[in-house]
Amino acid sequence: MHSLLIIQNNKTENVTEERSSTGPDSLLRSCGYVVTAAASPEEAKLMISDADASILDLPVTEIASWRTSLMQCKTAPILWWCTSSTATLSVAACEDDIMVDGILSPSMQPQEIHWILHFSARQCFERQQWLKEREQLLSRIEERKWIDMAKGILSKAKNISESEAYDLLRKQAMNERKRMVDVATSIVKVYQLLQDQT
The missing domain is CATH 1.10.10.10 (Winged helix-like DNA-binding domain superfamily/Winged helix DNA-binding domain)
Known part of the structure; x- marks a missing residue:
């Protein structure tokens, strides 16, 4: 896995210098991944074919609709980018049944990111096999x-x-x-x- 699509909703966060340095884009690039970003379903549909996984930098409440949209285009792992901002916006949906293949956070080390991406890929394809069966x-x-x-x-x-x-x-x-x-x-x-x- 080396190409990642990041879904960002610019309405949920102000883009600041602090955000750009701790955002998924820069962290994942520094770990050696090729990163593209989309802010709308239309953009994501155009970019998903080249991505090995999608990272949702959104509140949990938006995951289900994005997951459905992305999985219709391509079967690939979907991970949630959990920051203090997205976590705060997600408190009300804490008990919801949200399906993601893994969670990433800005505090993770490169080796942790590699392993979570590896395990999320396995999780995704095992779930697809289970659904087919x-x-x-x-x-x-x-x-x-x-x-x-x-x-x-x-x-x-x-x-x-x-x-x-x-x-x-x-x-x-x-x-x-x-x-x-x-x-x-x-x-x-x-x-x-x-x-x-x-």
């Missing part, structure tokens, strides 16, 4: 529901056991060269349509 599991559960409903319909209509109905579904899917869930969905929908008409 979760989606697959939810999809399988949904498919299982359709298959179970179709088995019930077939076993009732043909007066056969559910295991025989399952075999019938499987054979029908192979004959039609379709997925079993597609055949099951068709059976359930036709059955529901017939039930609505009677």
Whole structure:
């Protein structure tokens, strides 16, 4: 990781000499990172493709909307730049469920910054993998529901056991060269349509 995008909202802080010397830009550059900055979602969308991570120099209350916007463009770690100013502006949102991959502060040493960026990258990609696996599991559960409903319909209509109905579904899917869930969905929908008409 060597290229970072910093999101700064100029409305939240006055840019002073003190800020520029303790801000994320100068500190991260001194640690060897290539740093770009954006103040609007439009700017960020143009710059995010080249960034390995995003640093949000904002109050916590603005993180969720920025995170959504950034993650739609690219999967990359998102860290919060915690200063006395952003922390003070974030007190009311302290209990909110805010998702960031790490926190950086001006008092960190270069080695600490490198490690937190490393761990945040791992955290981000592990979470993405977990979300993908979760989606697959939810999809399988949904498919299982359709298959179970179709088995019930077939076993009732043909007066056969559910295991025989399952075999019938499987054979029908192979004959039609379709997925079993597609055949099951068709059976359930036709059955529901017939039930609505009677």
